[in-house]
Amino acid sequence: MRIDIITVLPELLRSPFDHSIMKRAQQKGLLEVVVHDLRPFGLGKHRKVDDYQFGGGAGMVMMIEPMSKCIESLKAERDYDEIIYLTPDGKRLNQSISNQLSLKGNLMMICGHYKGIDERIREQYITLDISIGDFVLSGGELAAAVLVDSIGRLLPGVLNDETSALFDSFQDDLLAPPIYTRPADYNGLKVPDILLSGNDGAIEKWRYEQSLKRTQERRPDLLED
Numbered sequence: 001m002r003i004d005i006i007t008v009l010p011e012l013l014r015s016p017f018d019h020s021i022m023k024r025a026q027q028k029g030l031l032e033v034v035v036h037d038l039r040p041f042g043l044g045k046h047r048k049v050d051d052y053q054f055g056g057g058a059g060m061v062m063m064i065e066p067m068s069k070c071i072e073s074l075k076a077e078r079d080y081d082e083i084i085y086l087t088p089d090g091k092r093l094n095q096s097i098s099n100q101l102s103l104k105g106n107l108m109m110i111c112g113h114y115k116g117i118d119e120r121i122r123e124q125y126i127t128l129d130i131s132i133g134d135f136v137l138s139g140g141e142l143a144a145a146v147l148v149d150s151i152g153r154l155l156p157g158v159l160n161d162e163t164s165a166l167f168d169s170f171q172d173d174l175l176a177p178p179i180y181t182r183p184a185d186y187n188g189l190k191v192p193d194i195l196l197s198g199n200d201g202a203i204e205k206w207r208y209e210q211s212l213k214r215t216q217e218r219r220p221d222l223l224e225d
Ligand code: ADE
Pocket: 086, 087, 088, 112, 130, 131, 132, 133, 134, 135, 136, 137, 138, 139, 140, 143
């Protein structure tokens, strides 16, 4: 999979994909993340990318021309399955959306800044609006990083058995069960006996019950869907 990200703050996206699982995904050639600086597409001597809002109101708006030129330059190179705009008014990200996006080949992500982007960019190019939650970030970069991570780890071959996504929270609409590692007894704080029993069937049953209990307690909404 290839993911192209357009941003005015490329520096913000240098590091998130250079560690751990995202790094491994790229080293294995399963994921390519390319960050594009919008600034060179900006207008005039100062490479301006934003301007005042028509109709008045506080906050700058990202202009259509630089963004359009940047998007067109990328589209000239390859076809995109989705052109995603990260925005608080988008569809709320969940595991099912990440699962679906992980099946695609080429994705483009647009990071907004200031007040947001000119509506005509959305009408013209955006095929999917995504929000990572009901709160407002200063820009779309951190949201893009979250989205890339959640998709990247699902690509076949990225995770090994140890890190398998199959048992993640949400993968089956349930939160993950509690987990423990050595020592089995830390100053009297004990690991549940069942996990030390070696009885795989009983352990699986216990984990399922714990998942269900945790989901009922913390996220009953997941069970309603
Ligand atoms: N940009 C600003 N806030 C955002 C959010 N909550 N999700 C996605 N993109 C954003």
